[in-house]
Amino acid sequence: MNPQHPTALSYPSATGPIRTQVLIIGGGATGTGLARDLALRGLHCVLAEKEDINAGASGANHGLLHSGARYVASDMDAAKECREEGELLKRLAPHCIEANGGLFVAVKGDDENYIADFPHMCADCGIPFEELDVKLARMLEPALSPNLIAAYRVADASIDPFRLSFENLAQAQQLGTLFLKDTAVVAFEIRNKRIETVRLQNRQTGEEITVIADQVVNAAGAWAGYIAAMAGLELHMIYSKGTLLVTQNRLTRRVINRLRPATDADILVPGGTVSILGTTSVRVPSPDGIRPTVAEVDLIIDQGAAMVPVLESTRFIRAYAGVRPLFGSQHDGGDRSVSRGFALLDHASNGVDNFITITGGKLTTFRLMAEKTADLVARRLGISAPCLTDKQPLPKTEFSQWTEPGLAPKLWLRRHDPNDNLLCECDMVPKSAVESITAQLSRSGRQTDLTAVALRSRIGKGPCQGSYCSVRVAAHMYDIGVLQGPQGIPQLRDFLQERWLGQHPLLWDLPLVQSDLMQALHCAFFNIDQEQNQEEPW
């Protein structure tokens, strides 16, 4: 018996243009947050994302909800913003946050002047802190180096950026927002100083979509410059690449920051059952094709181990890299000293009256960025409805919860349904999770693919990195009618390739053994590498 799955889509017909009040370009934290903010004000929006949710910097960061202490030396305004937004989000979106607190620690050899100034700088920004005896700090966090010379406790927290964006989008969709996944802007048609129509294209199917919107918001993050250029505008974007590593096990209870001016590999953020170590800051010419490298991985481990020595020998399961969209002018202070404050640009002053860009900023302040953008949009549309995202809690949805490490096993054990097979055995993701995710996905676009299901769950994120669960999930997606025709094999290849990009710089010791097995299964056994070349023998 194969229960038929709802594949009917609430998707626009390709025949006519889609009319909306606001077109939002970019499905990161800002874009999804803006969609929710505007939807709560009663506006109709279309959110177009060229890949999938959090495909840029929103999905490639530490998942750190800053207390603000990180920025006390470099940017007091950003520090204060972080403090305020952090407190607000802990109250209104607690299901996306683990309020575990954080430590700033220094080890022998670190800059003593910076250590001495730190409490004063925190006080100046109104950021709560508490000095800890180093012995106490090591009792609280036994993984810390024995060479600790100073420790402060702050109110850092971990935040799941995927869950956050999924929940923001979920409420926006519920209020009528249309989400177009895999849909890129192709061109703006500008007449009389207005973007009259926006031509978009589905990158999977090639289908063209036209949107007529009263207002167009460019929330494309690191790609904001490219979008602006399509409207004939020039933005000066700086692309700063950051690489991060995910450990197999959680190493600390709290967020651990190195107490020194921001540099490489100085933050370790726990999240569920894993920890995330990073990052680097390397200027790159473009935000596309960003990959972690072997040299960056080695640098991060060597640096991080000074603070948490077990990093030298722990098992890593994934590396990833993102590009911080920094907005500003050329300067000499290095990219870390560029303001992490955001830029809200009203392009009416550049001759395009219904076009706005929101970029820069950071995950912790995404809501504020969305609020300020929505205020401008509402003003232009003559709508007086106030922002509600600073008052209303973010609703919790069932299908958005599967990204949390360690959650699926708990739910599965609690439900104890013998027919609800585990498809992923590393992170214990059951059939029911896949069904819940695919049902929601089918509302968002025409294609439901393995990679999109994996993005919304822990599938492929355990030690086997998808070697086994990919096959089982694909089989189940066929059984419930979500996959059809011969698309399973190319999807499997895409999924494994996506996993591979985060694996190959980390392959030594056990992960290399695991990758040997993965290649043995998929290349030597299943021959998926040959399948694309087998058209002739038929």
Place this chain on the structure above:
Amino acid sequence: MEAGRIHCDLLVIGAGMAGASAALFAAKRGLKTVLVGSTAGLQFAGGMLDLLGVQAPNTANIPALRPWEAMAALIQEQPLHPYARIPLQEIRRAFVEFTELLASAGLSYYCEPENNLQIITSLGTRKTTYLVPKSMQSNAAALAQKPPCLLVDFEGLKGFSARQISATLGKHWPGLRHASISLNGAVHKSYPQPLAWELENQAVRAVLVKALRKQLQGEEVIGLPAVLGLASAGQVQAELEKELGLKVFEIPMLPPSMPGLRLKETMEKLFVNLGIQTLLQRQVQKVARSEGDGFTAYIGPDEPLTMVRARGILLASGRFFGKGLHATRKGILETIFNLPVYQPENRALWHHEDLLHSQGHPINRAGLETDENFRPLNSDGNAAFPNLFAAGTILAHNDWMHLKCGSGLSLATAYAAVNAFVQTRSNAFG
């Protein structure tokens, strides 16, 4: 002579395809043979025996239908590949001798000597291989001829969807249909091994036959997940075919698989039949030279260690999965003798960014370099020891996953290395 020591002619380290077959070849040649290592890896072989699955290593990933012709291209493009060291006739003999041994212990294989076979896998891919278990003979025939065919899956069995296979292959195979069957009466349904065990039970098989009859619409052949029994696999299949009056075949699925398990158990039976002394699931802790040219190996991990005094050692400890090689952030080491390992210059060169890169990953050609007698080299480029041989995937210059030559590489080099050892022995005593 000390008590508690085992004395032998040849100690084989590693009980994967290369080590296990080397022990069989050695015992057959009258050598007193000891085999140490884990046979668990054999299950991952999936049960099919590959010879060479790509037309040529540098022309993308095109399947080879004529493997012996592809061999010529391989040897020309990769003259350091271990296959290049072995006359083709010897490689054929290795396969013949090995499959005859398996048949003598009740496990039959099928091949077309000059051709590769292509079979359907559970993913709907077509796997190119050389020898298949008898239970997959009709799989290859069905894929080649595409008669009306019913693919069936069992409800609850993970990672096997008949719908997936027929959706993937259906465009080119109009007579392909799929169905899903609930095996009432079977308790353990999620994994192949318990399910195979259930199907050894006559009552469960009767349920299956009845359910299959209900689904048939004039098909000539039925494909089922490779779970048709364990020890009495041949019987289970024969009985289904007789009851239904048509051909039934197995479709291999994600390892550890039943065909792999059957291969493992048959080889373990042969170890007994041929008088091989086994120290399975145990590991070599260290090896020392002893007087003469021999070795003394200390086998653990538990104390007291077993001491094996051997005239020669055949090292078939595998690559990373087999723990014959170990990778650190700084480089790759051989784990037992600390032999030099041929490897890319640094870690950044180990892998391509493209998982399915048409050239394969450079690290997959790392391993031990040997002389013409399969003796690993020391850093001077000479045989490290006169009586230490190596076989299987630990050898350098073979990317078996990319070339789809794993089993053949293991069998052929095991065969050649054992013969080389016999030769050196007869030279020494001749």
